Structures are given as structure tokens and as C-alpha cells.
Amino acid sequence: MDSVISSREIGGRAEEGAGRDTPVIQADDVWLSVPKRGGSGNATLDILSGVSLDVGRGEAIGIVGPSGSGKTSLMMLLGGLERPTRGRIMVAGRDIGALSENDRALFRRDACGIVFQSFHLIASMSALDNVLVPLELAGATDATDRAMAALDAVGLAARASHRPAELSGGEQQRVALARAMVGEPSVLLADEPTGNLDPETGAQIMDLMFALRARAGTTLVLVTHDPALAARCDRSVRMQAGRIVDTAA
Numbered sequence: 001m002d003s004v005i006s007s008r009e010i011g012g013r014a015e016e017g018a019g020r021d022t023p024v025i026q027a028d029d030v031w032l033s034v035p036k037r038g039g040s041g042n043a044t045l046d047i048l049s050g051v052s053l054d055v056g057r058g059e060a061i062g063i064v065g066p067s068g069s070g071k072t073s074l075m076m077l078l079g080g081l082e083r084p085t086r087g088r089i090m091v092a093g094r095d096i097g098a099l100s101e102n103d104r105a106l107f108r109r110d111a112c113g114i115v116f117q118s119f120h121l122i123a124s125m126s127a128l129d130n131v132l133v134p135l136e137l138a139g140a141t142d143a144t145d146r147a148m149a150a151l152d153a154v155g156l157a158a159r160a161s162h163r164p165a166e167l168s169g170g171e172q173q174r175v176a177l178a179r180a181m182v183g184e185p186s187v188l189l190a191d192e193p194t195g196n197l198d199p200e201t202g203a204q205i206m207d208l209m210f211a212l213r214a215r216a217g218t219t220l221v222l223v224t225h226d227p228a229l230a231a232r233c234d235r236s237v238r239m240q241a242g243r244i245v246d247t248a249a
């Protein structure tokens, strides 16, 4: 297996938005189709229809559009959680659709941080243990210190020993962000990262994601209904009915 490009290999400090010419994400005519419920024979429903998108290294893009337009589905494909029905997706030098399940798990471990709308925290584990998971999987030696620092950065050091059920929705979201960012991934995919947060906490979370980009050259792909977050991105991509219909700087 060839090595995953990590943020460390990308190297050093990157200025915000620097080095955008090299696409770290290339989606080429991507389709996602599922069997049509109640449909006859081979009838399918197209959730994504011919999506093409290049995102440069260190670029921040907002994915906007109405509910049901396919934003989350696109994130699932970019993060290797679903395979495209047609088309090709390259992320950090890997053809995501062609990877085995095991290699897609390694890709997520090494190159891609993901924050889901529903957080996907492990219910039986404390906040600290949740943040530790990716570091321990990667065999990091200073894992506990780094996980504590990540929790501290999202304002939750005092809640490190709490389980998800003992945390508010916004606190769980911040734990999920800490977990996604702690490994300094090449690509951070976040679905509504400020969605459950008050404006002040949302602004702090935005600052953290953009600081990660400045520090590690991380590419940010952010699904958002938050105009402040979309405005902070280098550009916004608007989706409608499974297609990209507009790109605005």
C-alpha cells in the first residue's frame, strides 16, 4: 500500500489559502444512485447526478444548498463512507472508490477528519477517550496530552471525563470536532460544524478550523447553512437536487 499524504508531509506552516493549485480533492462526474423505494425492477433514485469538484490544498470551501440537495451525501463520498455509483473521487492522492474497505478505514484514520451532523461519538466512552481513538489507532506516543489539548482548544477540558449522554448537543459537537482535528488531517470534512452552537461558540469553532488550516495546510470542506461560516470560506458551492448549480467566490 502506498503511503497516505499526511499534513506533516505536506509540510510546515502554510499561510491561509496558500498552495491552492494542487487539488487535494478531485471529484469527476460523480453519481450516487440508490434503489428506488417501491420502484419496480431496477428503478433507481439519483441522489447525486454528475457532480464534479476540485478543491485545492489548503482551500476552504462551503457546501450550501437546501435540505435534501445532496450535501451530506457528497461528504459521505469524499470521506470514503460511501462509494460512488459512477465517476471517480481522488482525495489526498487516493482513488476513494477503488479502495478496499480496510484501506478506506486507513485513509480516514490517516488523512481525513470527519464531523458528522449526528456526531457519531462512542456512547460508552468519555469525551477524552473519544478524542483519543484516532491517536491510539495511529499509534501516537503522546496521545493523552494531545487529546487533552484538543479538548481544551474546544473549551471542554473540564468535561473530559463525561460521556456523550452527559454533554449537551453543542458540547458533543465540539468533542466530535476535537476528535476530527486532533490528528491534523490533510482534509477536514464537517457537516454543519456550527449548527448546534451559539454565535460566540460557533465563532470560536470557526477560528479553530481556520487555525488548523493555517498551521497544517488542512483543506476544509464545510457543509453549512451558516452565512458567517460560508462567508469565511474561499468559495461556496451551491447544490440543488443532487447537482452543483453554482460556485461563488
Ligand SMILES: Nc1ncnc2c1ncn2[C@@H]1O[C@H](COP(=O)(O)OP(=O)(O)OP(=O)(O)O)[C@@H](O)[C@H]1O
Residues within 6 Å of the ligand: 034, 047, 065, 066, 067, 068, 069, 070, 071, 072, 073, 074
Ligand atoms: N440511502 C438513501 N436512500 C434513499 N434516499 C436517500 C439515501 N440517502 C440520502 N437520500 C436522499 O437523498 C437526498 C439528499 O440527502 P442529503 O442528506 O445528502 O441532503 P442534504 O443536502 O445534506 O440535506 P440536509 O441539509 O437536510 O442535511 C434526500 O432527499 C435524502 O432523503
